[in-house]
Amino acid sequence: MNQAVTMSPSETGRVIDLSSYARFTSTFPLQGEHLYARLFDAHQDIVQTRKQKVAVANLARIFDATFAISAASGFDKMSLRDLSRQADMSMGAIYSCISRKEDIVLMVADIVRQSSELTRQFSLQAASCRAQLEQGLRFHLYASTLLQPWYFFLFFETRSLSDAQQQASKQIELDAIGWFEAQIEEGIASGEFKPLDASMLANTLVVLLEDWYLKPWKYQAGSSRSGSAKQALKQKEKNINAYYASLTAQMARLLAVE
Amino acid sequence: MNQAVTMSPSETGRVIDLSSYARFTSTFPLQGEHLYARLFDAHQDIVQTRKQKVAVANLARIFDATFAISAASGFDKMSLRDLSRQADMSMGAIYSCISRKEDIVLMVADIVRQSSELTRQFSLQAASCRAQLEQGLRFHLYASTLLQPWYFFLFFETRSLSDAQQQASKQIELDAIGWFEAQIEEGIASGEFKPLDASMLANTLVVLLEDWYLKPWKYQAGSSRSGSAKQALKQKEKNINAYYASLTAQMARLLAVE
């Protein structure tokens, strides 16, 4: 089982634009064709299809269908016949993109892991610890919004993975908490923040970030009949900003900045 | 499908002791034999076994086994043969306590719903809004610790339920948020708390309560080889108190009390 490509250094930093969600979506490398091309490259042992173009199109249909079905009923309940119907592909077509049903979970895990690594590796050049924290939150929110079905799916299907991979998923969360905690404590040490239980606040932030992609129904205002795709993006931007504002306001109050 | 018994008024208030987790465990009505007796009474249409004593013993084995297996691999992956092996019961014995595999999820949902209702109905007689909030948090923590496998299981298997039941589960969470929000706003109105985004804080509290039973691995210190059952309870008490302290300290700071 390939643990997949890691980002080349040139990809890891500096190019991703956090100034708005719209900008983020056009600069984040893990999405759309790029994402599926990455899966195709990284999992040559799984994907039997030879031509990237075909593989990308088929993988997209497979994952879209998988997310659509198993968001409602779970991955184990989803049969490959359901998948075939929803994706409008034959069994053979599906089995030329994957080797076993389980591969789907593995690939999702790979993508989410890469996205989390991107988030962690992204060099935040900010003037203050507070700005650093805020950019970290923004990045997490943006990435998990863009890849919401992937993050959501992995959270609920982690138990299908091997113990080692499950441990790795937990580690991702612990790393995220650790990162926030370090930033908070740096700010405390430098006198920028008032002293507090950094570990608890870091944990709170990570759990709230998780809640964002696990329970979109709690945070999506005006989701029905949003009309054009452009309007939908606008609405998404609004929702993210509202959540981000609440999140950072609460954090700022705890850190006694402002 | 029976929606099960609701608590009689005499059971809903006043008798549950929040002064420590140990006291709570001896006064909370939804546990052990009482819990299974309740299932037996409420689901006569499902449970074919006639004698309560037998049913209680077998239901206990079924649910223990279910939680043990599906915590690791998920309910859908668990076959009834796995269950039969783990519970050390024959297929026939299992099918005299349930009518369909799905019944297991329904019964768990029923118990968790009842526990949540107990939590909400419990009349908190406290001197201040702050004390009221703190008792609410304590109750939530205690109940979800005592019934951790039930809460955990339902969170991950809600998708096996009907749309109506899924909606009901969401409503439980929204009700909890609503309750905390109301308490916070009451405290703000009375001048006990400094004004803030009550909705955000209420949401934060509920999400942190959820994290407690979803990710015990994050919060369990000294879990290995804890020796006797008494020592284990002591350790549990310690862990709850530590989490409760962090939770309330953070909350107090946001509310600017102290």
Next chain:
DNA sequence: AAATAAAACGAACGTTCGTTCTAATTTATG
């Protein structure tokens, strides 16, 4: 001790699962 009710058993049933196979079709290439 006999009779009866309740519970437990586990092999067998029909169905559905993930996966494989093959004949037909499409695509690429000279």
Next chain:
DNA sequence: CATAAATTAGAACGAACGTTCGTTTTATTT
């Protein structure tokens, strides 16, 4: 346009699933 390679559709396969049921064992009553 010819030919080879890749891709497709969906029938077929064995394993495993949830569930049933005739039978045996255990508990209770007469």
